[in-house]
Amino acid sequence: MARMKFLCDAERCIECNACVTACxxxxxxxxxxxxxRVVTMNDGVPGERSMSVACMHCSxxxxxxxxxxxxxxxxxxxxVLHDKDLCIxxxxxxxxxxxxxxxxxxxxxFGMRGKMxxxxxxxxxxxxxxxxxxxxxxxxxxxxxxxxxxCAEMCSTKALLGGDGDVLADIYRERVLVRGxxxxxxxxxxxxxxxxxxxxxxxx
Amino acid sequence: xxAALFATALAALLAGCGETPQHYQxxxxxxxxxxxxxxxxxDRFEHSREQWHEQIKTRNWKQSEYTRIRGGG
Numbered sequence: 001m002a003r004m005k006f007l008c009d010a011e012r013c014i015e016c017n018a019c020v021t022a023c024x025x026x027x028x029x030x031x032x033x034x035x036x037r038v039v040t041m042n043d044g045v046p047g048e049r050s051m052s053v054a055c056m057h058c059s060x061x062x063x064x065x066x067x068x069x070x071x072x073x074x075x076x077x078x079x080v081l082h083d084k085d086l087c088i089x090x091x092x093x094x095x096x097x098x099x100x101x102x103x104x105x106x107x108x109x110f111g112m113r114g115k116m117x118x119x120x121x122x123x124x125x126x127x128x129x130x131x132x133x134x135x136x137x138x139x140x141x142x143x144x145x146x147x148x149x150x151c152a153e154m155c156s157t158k159a160l161l162g163g164d165g166d167v168l169a170d171i172y173r174e175r176v177l178v179r180g181x182x183x184x185x186x187x188x189x190x191x192x193x194x195x196x197x198x199x200x201x202x203x204x
Numbered sequence: 205x206x207a208a209l210f211a212t213a214l215a216a217l218l219a220g221c222g223e224t225p226q227h228y229q230x231x232x233x234x235x236x237x238x239x240x241x242x243x244x245x246x247d248r249f250e251h252s253r254e255q256w257h258e259q260i261k262t263r264n265w266k267q268s269e270y271t272r273i274r275g276g277g
Contacts, residue, residue: 002257002261075240129243130246144241144246145248146248146249153267161267164261167261167264168264174268
């Protein structure tokens with residue numbers, strides 16, 4: 001069984017925003033809603049790093065935990081989806097999400113908050129697969145077409161990887177071994193600090 | 205009477221502390237989460253999960269240029 005995940009290689013991301021554009025185009029996402037965005041750390045400083053961020057389809061998703069109407073569900077492949085027919089647009093999921101993934105379209109004279117919209121891992125929603133209704137609410141269902149998310153598949157530098165977490169880990173491991181660096185960006189040392197340096201120190 | 209009221213109020217208050225179960229729900233070996241057609245349940249994959257998974261896996265590995273150079277994936 002696949003466990004669908006995204007992985008963004010900060011050593012490769014060139015902040016071209018093509019993933020953002022591809023997502024908006026593929027799903028015809030409304031104005032003001034960005035299911036994916038590119039975040040740059042230390043922008044303009046030599047050594048800046050960029051990462052493409054969207055819903056990370058968490059294994060223990062806080063949005064699912066806080067939703068008062070229980071509109072979220074997780075597929076067998078680990079994709080976190082939601083039912084827009086149940087969503088009341090309360091915004092709890094937005095506050096709970098550490099990645100700012102849930103988006104709310106604003107419409108009407110007073111900018112009323114609509115139903116939540118987020119990355120679906122190109123897996124649509126509860127409507128009939130690849131139907132017009134599903135496309136109108138959630139965008140294209142590429143997984144049902146045997147394809148991976150468009151953001152990852154069209155990434156020019158293959159910084160953004162999407163798919164089965166086990167395969168992504170193997171691909172990333174090979175990259176780190178070939179280029180001889182990069183493992184320090186992830187993992188235990190970065191998260192918890194090294195024995196001689198405190199956690200969170202960017203020089204460590 | 206007062207104790208019953210207190211117990212009801214306490215139960216209502218504590219209900220907010222609960223979390224929705226997030227594990228995949230299986231009953232009799234089958235996925236029993238919210239109804240949604242699985243991505244492999246289509247004619248193009250002959251309703252075979254293995255066939256769908258094989259295609260996803262192939263595309264997955266093609267994201268690695270090392271695999272493509274070696275001719276795999």
